[in-house]
Amino acid sequence: MNSSVIVFPGSNCDRDIAVALEKMQFKNRMVWHKETALPKSDLIVIPGGFSYGDYLRSGAIAGKSLIITEVIKAANSGCLVLGICNGFQILTETGLLEGALLRNKNLKFINKDVNIKVTNNQTKFSKKYKKDQVLKINIAHNEGNYFTNPEHLKKLNEESLIAFKYCDTKGKVDEENNPNGSLENIAGVYNSKKNILGMMPHPERMVDKMISNKDGINLFSSLLN
Amino acid sequence: MKFSVIVTLKKDVLDPQGKVVENTLRNIGMEDLKSVRQGKYFEIEINIGDPKKAEKKVDDMCKKLLANLVIEDYKVCKI
Numbered sequence: 001m002n003s004s005v006i007v008f009p010g011s012n013c014d015r016d017i018a019v020a021l022e023k024m025q026f027k028n029r030m031v032w033h034k035e036t037a038l039p040k041s042d043l044i045v046i047p048g049g050f051s052y053g054d055y056l057r058s059g060a061i062a063g064k065s066l067i068i069t070e071v072i073k074a075a076n077s078g079c080l081v082l083g084i085c086n087g088f089q090i091l092t093e094t095g096l097l098e099g100a101l102l103r104n105k106n107l108k109f110i111n112k113d114v115n116i117k118v119t120n121n122q123t124k125f126s127k128k129y130k131k132d133q134v135l136k137i138n139i140a141h142n143e144g145n146y147f148t149n150p151e152h153l154k155k156l157n158e159e160s161l162i163a164f165k166y167c168d169t170k171g172k173v174d175e176e177n178n179p180n181g182s183l184e185n186i187a188g189v190y191n192s193k194k195n196i197l198g199m200m201p202h203p204e205r206m207v208d209k210m211i212s213n214k215d216g217i218n219l220f221s222s223l224l225n
Numbered sequence: 226m227k228f229s230v231i232v233t234l235k236k237d238v239l240d241p242q243g244k245v246v247e248n249t250l251r252n253i254g255m256e257d258l259k260s261v262r263q264g265k266y267f268e269i270e271i272n273i274g275d276p277k278k279a280e281k282k283v284d285d286m287c288k289k290l291l292a293n294l295v296i297e298d299y300k301v302c303k304i
Contacts, residue, residue, distance in 0.1 A: 057293055064290060093293065100295040102234075107241050147238060147296060181239070 001224055003028045003043040006071065008062045013048035013084065013204065020204040021045070024220040033065040043080045043223060044071055046087030048140070048202060058101060058143045059086060063093030072096060080124060080223065081196040085141055088188070088198035097191055097198045099148030104141070105181025111140040113212075114179055116164040116187045116201055117171045123194045126163065127225075128218035134171045135164075135215040137201035139179060139187075144200040146182040146189070156189060163188035163197055226271050226279045231300045232292045233264035267291060268304070276303065 003026040007014045014030065021028045021043075029039045038044070051062035062068070068090075075081045075096050083091040091097040104110060113136050118129040129135075148156070156162050164187040167173045178185045180200075188199030203216030234240045240262050247261035269286065273279040283301050292299040 056290070060290065060293070092295070098295075100293055102238065102296060103241055105239065105241055107245065145239075149295070181241075 001026050001042045002040050003045060004031045004039055004041040005029070005045045005047055006031050006033060006067055007047070008033045008049070008051035008065065010051045010053055011047050011049035011086070013086075013202065016202075017045050017047045017084065017204040020207045020216070020220060023207060024217070024224065026220070026224075031067060033062065033067045035067050036070065038067070038070045038074060041074065041079060043082065044074060046071070046081070046083040046090050047204075048085030048087060051086055051090065054143075057089075057093070059089030059091075059093040062086075062090045068094055075191075075196055078193070078195055082125065083196075083198040084202055084204065085139075085144075085200055088200055089143060091196065091198045096196050097189060098152050099146055099189065101141075101143045101200070102145040102147050102181075103143050104145050104179075109140075109142040110144070110179050111138070112179070113138050114201065115167050115169055115171075115177065117167045117173065119162045119165050120160045120190070122160070123163070123190060123197075123222075125190075125194075125197045125219055125222055128222040132171055134167060134169060136206070136213055137203060137215055138205045138212065139201050141180070141200055144180040144182065146186040146200075148183065153183060155192075156186075157184075159192065161190045161192065161194070162186055163190055164199060164201065226273060226276065227304050228269045228271065228280065228283045229302045229304050230267040230269060230283065230287055230291055231264055231302075232267070232287070232297050233262050233299075234296055235298050238296045265291075 206216030
């Protein structure tokens with residue numbers, strides 16, 4: 001499987017995701033944001049970081065970069081796209097995913113391992129997980145507070161487009177286990193066709209027991225089959 | 226021609242920064258304070274002579290980049 005990781009000035013999780021993809025036997029290429037063509041890709045990853053220093057809004061400037069036009073074209077023709085953290089913010093800025101990521105409710109940058117629940121395990125990104133499986137995944141963000149309009153929120157629920165929700169170790173979803181103020185504890189969402197996933201937690205940081213755990217592995221192995 | 230653009234979060238979007246500023250103003254004794262919303266301010270100079278065309282251009286800039294219409298409103302004024 002061929003993957004491309006898009007690199008912006010200020011991306012800082014691009015190496016981590018590349019290592020995770022290569023560990024999972026993806027043939028990965030790094031693609032600089034000024035490129036005007038994408039290599040043949042089954043999966044495009046927009047990595048975490050602080051593209052353009054979060055100037056204007058997180059992801060706003062990267063969302064207008066040259067390569068993004070190609071990413072939008074590929075996404076619209078069915079290519080799998082994964083946006084992690086700043087990548088999620090960029091995907092909402094491009095309009096590929098609806099909604100927006102606001103400043104964390106407590107105004108603090110949060111860097112910690114949190115529990116998230118797999119709310120939909122029927123997608124190309126999640127089929128190796130069990131339904132409602134609880135994962136421990138790292139988050140590290142200042143703007144992760146997912147917001148969308150009431151109609152879209154309804155659609156997210158009705159069409160099972162919510163990928164992950166923040167929860168406790170047993171899978172209980174409540175305000176106490178909502179780190180950033182996201183609507184309905186949303187940690188990740190799909191587009192209608194479910195070929196685009198945006199998520200704030202970092203699965204690429206959870207692929208090796210020596211440094212964390214392996215809870216992120218199944219996201220990548222789901223994509224391989 | 227010069228314009229100012231003010232971008233603020235929509236009314237129904239939580240503005241935690243504005244809230245902290247509001248609480249702090251209260252704490253330092255500012256009475257009669259109703260509420261505070263925080264936003265962004267831009268000054269934009271533009272090389273178009275016709276005021277209507279120029280304003281339309283700035284409006285376009287707001288829609289395409291300066292504001293995220295999912296969460297923000299904007300106001301354009303000639304200065």
